[in-house]
Amino acid sequence: MRYSALAILKQALRGHTGWPRQWRSPEPKSSYDVVIVGAGGHGLGTAYYLAREHGITNVAVIDKGWLGGGNTGRNTTIIRSNYLYDESSRLYDHALDLWEGLSQELNYNVMYSKRGVMMLAHSVHDVQSFQRHIHANRLNGVDNQWLSPREARAFCPPLSISPDARYPVLGAALQKRAGTARHDAVAWGYARAAARLGVDIIQNCPVTAIRRDRSGAVAGVETARGFIRAGKVAVSAAGHTSVIMETAGVRLPLESFPLQALVSEPVKPVFPCVVMSNTVHAYISQSDKGELVIGSGTDQYTSYSQRGGLPLIEHTIAAICEIFPIFTRMRMLRKWGGIVDVTPDRSAIIGKTPVAGLYVNCGWGTGGFKATPGAAHTLAWTVAKNEPHPINAPFTLERFITGRLIDEAAAAAVAH
Numbered sequence: 001m002r003y004s005a006l007a008i009l010k011q012a013l014r015g016h017t018g019w020p021r022q023w024r025s026p027e028p029k030s031s032y033d034v035v036i037v038g039a040g041g042h043g044l045g046t047a048y049y050l051a052r053e054h055g056i057t058n059v060a061v062i063d064k065g066w067l068g069g070g071n072t073g074r075n076t077t078i079i080r081s082n083y084l085y086d087e088s089s090r091l092y093d094h095a096l097d098l099w100e101g102l103s104q105e106l107n108y109n110v111m112y113s114k115r116g117v118m119m120l121a122h123s124v125h126d127v128q129s130f131q132r133h134i135h136a137n138r139l140n141g142v143d144n145q146w147l148s149p150r151e152a153r154a155f156c157p158p159l160s161i162s163p164d165a166r167y168p169v170l171g172a173a174l175q176k177r178a179g180t181a182r183h184d185a186v187a188w189g190y191a192r193a194a195a196r197l198g199v200d201i202i203q204n205c206p207v208t209a210i211r212r213d214r215s216g217a218v219a220g221v222e223t224a225r226g227f228i229r230a231g232k233v234a235v236s237a238a239g240h241t242s243v244i245m246e247t248a249g250v251r252l253p254l255e256s257f258p259l260q261a262l263v264s265e266p267v268k269p270v271f272p273c274v275v276m277s278n279t280v281h282a283y284i285s286q287s288d289k290g291e292l293v294i295g296s297g298t299d300q301y302t303s304y305s306q307r308g309g310l311p312l313i314e315h316t317i318a319a320i321c322e323i324f325p326i327f328t329r330m331r332m333l334r335k336w337g338g339i340v341d342v343t344p345d346r347s348a349i350i351g352k353t354p355v356a357g358l359y360v361n362c363g364w365g366t367g368g369f370k371a372t373p374g375a376a377h378t379l380a381w382t383v384a385k386n387e388p389h390p391i392n393a394p395f396t397l398e399r400f401i402t403g404r405l406i407d408e409a410a411a412a413a414v415a416h
Contacts, residue, residue, distance in 0.1 A: 003107050022188060023067075023195035028202050031229035032060045034383060035221055037207045037244060038236040039063030040072035041183070041369065042361055044190035044201070045376025046234060046383070048106075051197035053377075054384035059199045060230075061191075062223060064206035068187030071238045074306070074338035075369040076261050076295040078274055078285065080117045080178035082137050082144045087394040087406050088347060089140040092367075094391050095374025096177065102373060108189030111182035111288065115273045118147070118156060118174045120323070122167040122279040130173040137175075147172045156273050158326045166322060167279055180274060180285055186372060210235075210248035210358065218248070218357035234359040234383050239304065239339025241362040250353050252362065253400050254341045257298040258308035259366055262316075262335035264327070266290030280319035291333065294320055298340060298366065308337040340365050344400070346409035350375060350392040351382055359383050360397075 081092035271286035296316035343363035378392035
């Protein structure tokens with residue numbers, strides 16, 4: 001069923017009892033052309049683009065838990081493309097182009113809000129770094145502009161620009177085209193659209209190993225429901241990617257860290273945009289429910305825990321309270337964590353592996369959600385054609401051998 005105002009009206013007259021399930025929950029078949037490991041936004045999006053753009057519909061998306069229960073449902077929903085390096089800005093801006101029309105394409109409201117992302121400068125180094133970003137972005141056709149402290153305060157009234165602050169605001173870089181989207185709606189929209197095209201979505205079915213045939217190529221995956229043959233396997237399993245890939249004999253330059261976030265009690269609309277501070281390592285926005293959504297950097301230790309340590313949260317809250325004194329009396333409602341996989345240069349790996357028929361999409365660190373449609377679109381191209389898309393061609397495993405790194409961490413001090 002296609003969603004529309006007329007469909008809502010018809011269902012209202014029937015007491016909303018006629019809505020069909022958004023996607024099927026089939027038993028896995030014995031074999032597929034492509035198996036995608038991980039039913040987050042990246043995996044579901046890859047399945048959708050494989051079916052819609054490449055005509056490959058004999059596809060299964062397999063997840064150990066429920067659809068969107070991993071990092072897709074645990075992030076802080078920020079979308080932006082103002083990265084420094086050419087390769088990064090092309091990839092994230094490609095994703096941003098897709099974000100703008102995603103609700104219409106999927107016939108599902110992903111609640112993309114173009115509210116702007118403002119990045120604060122607190123030192124001379126910050127000012128020089130962000131102005132460098134702005135010039136680099138403009139050369140790549142990415143919108144970004146410099147704001148004075150007063151202009152930043154006018155764009156985001158709760159911001160304190162007191163010169164007596166420990167980290168005074170000396171200016172800000174603003175990408176107006178950036179914003180937020182509803183993370184679970186993205187997963188549901190891709191799942192519904194992919195299922196409509198014939199993709200099987202198999203939940204609560206852990207993949208325990210990737211099997212190879214005598215020639216060394218991919219043969220399929222071992223799961224909790226038995227072996228499933230596949231001509232191609234693509235892994236988009238975020239923090240657990242390295243564990244799954246090791247079963248195929250592929251070691252990846254990844255480390256997994258907890259990444260925490262928290263929300264406050266809901267209040268009326270007071271925060272009009274997204275604000276990030278690399279120096280104090282915190283960022284904040286307001287959800288549609290009125291909660292202040294707050295995030296920080298990764299924990300300092302590797303772990304598969306989805307809780308994280310309290311000291312990092314204390315540091316983040318202290319930083320937010322200093323930049324936004326208006327929020328000092330707010331109560332925090334809940335916190336949670338996700339598991340992010342981080343590469344040495346803090347940029348993703350998207351492409352083929354040394355194993356024939358095995359593809360990987362990983363290493364997004366804290367930037368995975370904003371790249372969702374772009375990563376899925378380019379990975380689908382790579383899987384279908386067995387060659388990289390021009391946009392994801394620089395993001396291969398081989399760069400760690402050649403030394404052609406895309407070091408966004410060194411460029412920005414943080415890769416949010």
